[in-house]
Amino acid sequence: MTIAPTISQTTTHRREGVEEGLKKGLRNRWYVMLPSEKLTDRPVAVKALGEDLVVYRDDKGKAHTFIDFCPHRGAALSLGDVVEGQLVCGYHGVAFNGEGICTAVPAEGPDSKLLKRLKLKGFPTQERVGLVWAYIGDTDLFPPPPLEVPPELEDESWTGFICDAHWKTNWLVALDNLADPMHAPFLHGKSYTLRFGAKQDRMVLVDMPNGFRVEREKQKGVNFDWSELGDTGTLWCRLDIPYPKSAGPGGPLRIVGFITPNDENESDVYFLRYRHVQGWERRLWRTLYKTRLEARHWHVLEQDRVMMERVSLKARLNEKMGQTDIGVIRLRKMLNLEFFKQQEVYNQAARKQRQPEPEPDGEPSEAVLAGD
Ligand code: FES
Ligand SMILES: [Fe+2]
Known part of the structure; x- marks a missing residue:
């Protein structure tokens, strides 16, 4: 499970009159990435809640959102291309499908070990009312709610x-x-x-x-x-x-x-x-x-x-x-309340991660052995 660094680092410090973790946005909501008509056959860079993102449209017309970071050597994927529905990095041509799975490493061919090791981090994406939306959140803790617009x-x-x-x-x-x-x-x-x-x-x-x-x-x-x-x-x-x-x-x-x-x-x-x-x-x-x-x-x-x-x-x-x-x-009260509700969930998850695994029944621990 990944805990968003933007949140976990910023619990309850009040600075500049606003919660530190709220400055870059309230996570776990749908946000507009760009108007649909601006997403054509090229990947587009979008910055949202402090994250550099890339949005592209595949050959079926479906929009996808990923972190704008190629896991090969860190190039911005938004500088790449869309080829046959795949997002292709402009640096060494590594290709990813709409699931973020690597489908080609052209410099090394079909036997490249990188094929299994490269994966993009994606965000749920949909198009409504002429806009491309992405859910900027931590889906393991906050599953995406339905997007309801007026x-x-x-x-x-x-x-x-x-x-x-x-x-x-x-x-x-x-x-x-x-x-x-x-x-x-x-x-x-x-x-x-x-x-x-x-x-x-x-x-x-x-x-x-x-x-x-x-x-x-x-x-x-x-x-x-x-x-x-x-x-x-x-x-x-x-x-x-x-x-x-x-x-x-x-x-x-x-x-x-x-x-x-x-x-x-x-x-x-x-x-x-x-x-x-x-x-x-x-x-x-x-x-x-x-x-x-x-x-x-x-x-x-x-x-x-x-x-x-x-x-x-x-x-x-x-x-x-x-x-x-x-x-x-x-x-401000409404946003603060939502922020603190989310903090509670993040803090609980972090506490759970820190808890040691219970000892299996009947097996002495290292400490007991050392004291014998
Ligand atoms: S950095 Fe993207 S293919 Fe090399
Ligand atoms: Fe105004």
Whole structure:
């Protein structure tokens, strides 16, 4: 059994206002590796939770995720190729199938002893809602749960687009921002969609089966007035942005967000922008999005990125939170609770590993013999 070094080394030290082991991500969850359309016939390097990974698509179209490390001599497999559905290392041509089993060592031929000795460490991988997902976890202790995404993403009556971006900020900082609707009328106060409504309110928390909702007490349906944070095999956020009339017919813009921590300093963010529209309205929305709205949403998202890239985890040591920050407080409690639950399992497994095997009945131990 392998215990993840990122966790076992980092039990309960508090540093920079956050558990050390949580800085690089909450393990044992599904994370987005990349949009499906970006995974073609070449292996792709992805960094997630501090691990260098390689994702590739085999000849049947199935996506696979492995550690980006060739067990022959350590080259990055993402610099290699995909040949007849196999992942081939660019350094000496060693090939691996989708199970991570070595199938060819071309420099030594079919009798090479390396064939049996080389094996890749892989991660369960699947494709959903136009994204490639991998389960970054320790499957022996935490079997992968089903991946449940907000249902509108797989409902035919909704349609949308994937927006992905790279932020040079810690994933926890990026996630805090999504549990904080009160930043909208300020940070985005001059934007096309988020300039409406009052700048003052109280926030209310509402429990959900696998998460919570934080919403404004007075203002409803005017701005980014609520946000939901869920933990259903993956961590997600959902919110609505009411559209002005000039954005065409249909309801508000629904945004579902996922964050993949690269490491403790950088993150990939995925925002799925959906709308509940059918028929000609659907076609109009898709055209309007591409011609006018997408650029405006990018402008808003850039405001978030620039702000979040200047917030450090260290700020947590000195921050003073108020009533309007209750969503952030709740989110942190939720993540800490999950982290400590996992720690308990890792610690139990580590204790078990350290326990000596019991002596077989009737056989004297070495120590008894030495004392005779
Ligand atoms: S390091 Fe990959 S084949 Fe040699
Ligand atoms: Fe924002």
